[in-house]
Amino acid sequence: MPPRHTIAHAVTATGTALHAGVSVTMTCAPAPSGHGIVFRRADLKADIPALYSHVEETRLGTVLERGDVKVGVVEHLMAACAGLEIDDLLVTLDGPEPPILDGDALSYLTLLEGAGMAEQGEARTAIQVLRPVTVESGDAKAALLPDDRLSYSYELSFPVIGEQTYAFAFTRAGFKAEIAPARTFGFLKELDALNRMNLAKGASLANTLALDDSGVVNREQQRFADEFVRHKILDAIGDMALAGAPLIARFEGRKSGHATNNALLRALFADPANYRRVAA
Ligand SMILES: [Zn+2]
Structure with a gap:
C-alpha cells in the first residue's frame, strides 16, 4: 500500500495575489501524517483546512472560509498537491491568497518538487x-x-x-x-x-x-x-x-x-x- 506523503523541507515563494493585487509570501512546510493540507493565515493567526466544507465563495476562484478568515484562489496550489500526491502540508501565507506565480500549477509543482517528497508512516487512503x-x-x-x-x-x-x-x-x-x-x-x-x-x-x-x-x-x-x-x-x-x-x-x-x-x-x-x- 502506498504511504501518505508530505514534503522533505520547507520552501518559500513570494509573488502577487491574483485578486487582491498585494504581494504575498507563501511557505509550504512538512506536516505530520494525517494532518492533511492546511492553510495558515500568519497575519491573522488562523488556520483553515483545505476541505470542500470550508468553501463559501466560488465566483472567481475557490475561497476557503472559517469565521472571518478567508484564503482565496487555492485551486491551482491544490491541483499541484494532487498532481504530486501530497497528502499532508502546512501552507503559511502572510496575505489573503497564495501568490498566483505564473497563473498555472506548474510553478507550484516545481517549487514543491524542489522541496523533495517525504514518505509518512501511514498508508494513503x-x-x-x-x-x-x-x-x-x-x-x-x-x-x-x-x-x-x-x-x-x-x-x-x-x-x-x-x-x-x-x-x-x-x-x-x-x-x-x-x-x-x-x-x-x-x-x-x-x-x-x-x-x-x-x-x-x-x-x-x-x-x-x-x-x-x-x-x-x-x-x-x-x-x-x-x-x-x-x-x-x-x-x-x-x-x-x-x-x-x-x-x-x-x-x-x-x-x-x-x-x-x-x-x-x-x-x-x-x-x-x-x-x-x-x-x-
Ligand atoms: Zn484556475
Whole structure:
C-alpha cells in the first residue's frame, strides 16, 4: 500500500495575489501524517483546512472560509498537491491568497518538487465513488462516476475560444506535462468591472491568458492551442483535492466551474452510500 506523503523541507515563494493585487509570501512546510493540507493565515493567526466544507465563495476562484478568515484562489496550489500526491502540508501565507506565480500549477509543482517528497508512516487512503453523482446548474454540469481509476474529461464553450474538449487519465507525469502548465485565462472587457469590485487586481499579461474579441492578446504566453480546456481540468483537479483524499472516479465536466465543482463534492459526501474509503 502506498504511504501518505508530505514534503522533505520547507520552501518559500513570494509573488502577487491574483485578486487582491498585494504581494504575498507563501511557505509550504512538512506536516505530520494525517494532518492533511492546511492553510495558515500568519497575519491573522488562523488556520483553515483545505476541505470542500470550508468553501463559501466560488465566483472567481475557490475561497476557503472559517469565521472571518478567508484564503482565496487555492485551486491551482491544490491541483499541484494532487498532481504530486501530497497528502499532508502546512501552507503559511502572510496575505489573503497564495501568490498566483505564473497563473498555472506548474510553478507550484516545481517549487514543491524542489522541496523533495517525504514518505509518512501511514498508508494513503482514497475515496472510491460507488454511485454516479451529478450536479447541474443552467447549462453547466459536473459528474463523478464510478470507475477503476481517476480520470477527468471536460467540454468547454466560450465566445472567441469556441469549443474545446479534453480527456485526461491521471498520472503524476501526465499531470506535469499536460495539465500543470495550462494558464488561467480571462476576458479583457471584464477586467475594468472586476477591478472596480477589487477582483483580478493582480492579473497581468504574465500570469493570465487575456482574450479580446479577436482571440488571445498575449499569444506569446500560450503553451497549448487547447490551453483553456486543460486549465478547466486543472481547476477541477484542484477543487476535487478539497475532498481531503484522492478520488477513485471519473470526473466529467461541461461548462462547469468552481461552484459546480464544490456542489459536486457536497452532493458526494451528503450520502454515505455514494462512496467508501479504500487503500489508495
Ligand atoms: Zn484556475
